[in-house]
Amino acid sequence: MPLDLAALRRRPDFEAPNLVAVDATDRLLLDEATATLSALGSGHLAVIGDHYGALTLGAASAHGLTGIRVFQDPLVSELALDANAAEVGLEGTYAHHSLDGALVDGARAILLQLPRSLAALDEIAGLIARHAHPEVVVYAGGRLKHMTTAMNDVLREHFEVLYAGLARQKSRVLTASEPVDPPVESPWPRSQRHDDLGLAVAAFGATFAGAKIDIGTRALLDVLPEALPSADVIVDLGCGSGVLAVTAALRRPEARVIASDQSASAVASARATAELNGVADRVMVVRDDALSSQAEGSCDLVLLNPPFHVDAAVEPGIALKLFEAAARVLRPGGELWTVYNSHLKHRDTLESVVGQTRQVARNPKFTVTASVRR
Numbered sequence: 001m002p003l004d005l006a007a008l009r010r011r012p013d014f015e016a017p018n019l020v021a022v023d024a025t026d027r028l029l030l031d032e033a034t035a036t037l038s039a040l041g042s043g044h045l046a047v048i049g050d051h052y053g054a055l056t057l058g059a060a061s062a063h064g065l066t067g068i069r070v071f072q073d074p075l076v077s078e079l080a081l082d083a084n085a086a087e088v089g090l091e092g093t094y095a096h097h098s099l100d101g102a103l104v105d106g107a108r109a110i111l112l113q114l115p116r117s118l119a120a121l122d123e124i125a126g127l128i129a130r131h132a133h134p135e136v137v138v139y140a141g142g143r144l145k146h147m148t149t150a151m152n153d154v155l156r157e158h159f160e161v162l163y164a165g166l167a168r169q170k171s172r173v174l175t176a177s178e179p180v181d182p183p184v185e186s187p188w189p190r191s192q193r194h195d196d197l198g199l200a201v202a203a204f205g206a207t208f209a210g211a212k213i214d215i216g217t218r219a220l221l222d223v224l225p226e227a228l229p230s231a232d233v234i235v236d237l238g239c240g241s242g243v244l245a246v247t248a249a250l251r252r253p254e255a256r257v258i259a260s261d262q263s264a265s266a267v268a269s270a271r272a273t274a275e276l277n278g279v280a281d282r283v284m285v286v287r288d289d290a291l292s293s294q295a296e297g298s299c300d301l302v303l304l305n306p307p308f309h310v311d312a313a314v315e316p317g318i319a320l321k322l323f324e325a326a327a328r329v330l331r332p333g334g335e336l337w338t339v340y341n342s343h344l345k346h347r348d349t350l351e352s353v354v355g356q357t358r359q360v361a362r363n364p365k366f367t368v369t370a371s372v373r374r
Contacts, residue, residue: 003062003090005022005054005058007087007088008022008053008084009021009052009080009087010080011083012076012079012080012083013052013077013080014317014318021051021052023051024170025171026055026058027169028141028172029055030058030111032139032165032173032175033109033111034062036109036137037059037062037063038063040065042064042066042067043067044133045059045067045069045107045108045111046097046107046109046111046132047059047068047069047094047111048110048111048112048124049112049114050070050072050077051072051113052081053080053084055111055113056094057085057088059111060090061090067095069097069102069107070095071097071098071099072096072264073099074262074264075262075263075264075288098264099123099127100127103127103131104136106131106132107128107132107136108133108135108136108137109137110128110137110138110139112138112139113141113142114140114141114142114174116146118151119190120205120206121151121205122158122205123186123188123206125138125154125158126183126184126186126188127186128158129180129184130179130183132179134181137175138155138175138176139175141171141173142171142172143170144171151174152164152174155176157180158184159180160178160179161176162175162176188204189203189204189269190202192211194213197247199246201241201243201273201276202269202276203241203265203269203273204268204272205265206263206265207241207265207269209240213243215365215366216305216339216340217240217243217305219365219368220368221243221247222361223360224247224303224337226360227301227370228300228334228335231255231299231300232256233255233257233300233301234248234256234258234300234303235291235299235303235326236248236258236259236270237290237291237304238304238305238307238322239266239270240270241269241270242259242266242270242273243273244259245258245259245270245303246270246277246283248303249279249282253282258283258286259274260285260294261287267285267286267287270285271285290321292325294329295329296329297329298329300335301335302335304322304323306322306323306338307319319344319346319349323338323350323353324353327354327373330373332373332374334373336354336370336371337360337368337369338350338368338371339366339367342365342367346367347369354372354373355374356371356374358370
């Protein structure tokens with residue numbers, strides 16, 4: 001009996017009426033690839049960007065495939081896939097991989113949920129073209145509202161043949177084949193020197209802001225010298241490319257610094273940034289969901305530039321989850337320093353979840369607050 005995709009869930013990611021575990025793109029990708037998947041031997045399929053397991057488990061269920069190699073950038077997506085697989089009895093059909101050659105080595109078919117970032121797409125497409133089987137077929141799907149013709153241009157840099165399928169339910173699949181020969185050499189990670197900060201930043205394709213420094217992070221950097229100078233253990237929560245963590249390590253050589261993010265791309269970027277700046281031995285980089293691996297009351301200072309979107313939806317719950325994580329790992333009297341868009345009403349929430357909160361800096365775009373753990 002075919003898998004009922006509607007039964008899949010997002011947990012441990014946010015679940016809400018406006019947030020789905022399976023979308024029209026998942027269904028269209030599986031339909032468009034049916035002929036290829038039905039003729040495919042086990043061990044020859046790679047799935048990249050599977051949100052919550054629909055592509056992996058749909059292919060395994062409908063076509064009896066095993067040995068599926070899967071890369072998901074967010075840790076919560078990995079956890080959701082595992083939970084869904086256990087629920088439907090398909091645990092042994094796939095294995096998690098990093099975004100490297102082993103993920104696609106010799107693969108004859110790729111199912112890809114198109115990333116929003118052109119940089120991320122370039123990194124993925126180049127990797128496939130360099131390492132997959134010469135006859136690989138890539139099915140890359142997305143929602144029309146997030147797709148641009150620039151995505152076609154990126155794919156054409158790595159594949160000789162590109163076909164855009166018909167749209168269905170506001171989704172479309174791009175089918176790419178015949179990798180260019182010779183393949184394009186990988187430019188990842190890319191790096192950029194920021195002389196005004198005395199800092200070099202490295203970033204892989206899917207990392208927020210790339211090797212640039214976003215203005216929210218800059219607002220927090222401006223006041224970092226004031227942030228609990230006595231802190232022995234500092235955590236950069238949602239570290240991205242590791243700018244805050246590495247800056248803290250450079251400015252406070254006696255402190256122990258932890259950089260944490262659930263994104264595999266961000267974790268790899270933060271490690272590369274730490275290496276570029278000579279502090280790799282003093283910045284511990286961990287891939288973690290909301291500091292779940294860190295002990296309660298184990299740190300003095302948390303630095304946070306929280307996102308406020310889940311998928312395309314504005315979701316205040318993601319900031320709340322991170323505030324609660326910070327409150328759990330801070331010792332009493334420890335501080336959470338947060339930067340956020342000034343129009344967001346985070347201060348009352350910070351007061352409630354963490355403790356007494358004061359405004360440190362504010363401009364028309366961003367507010368920086370410091371919350372003392374009660």
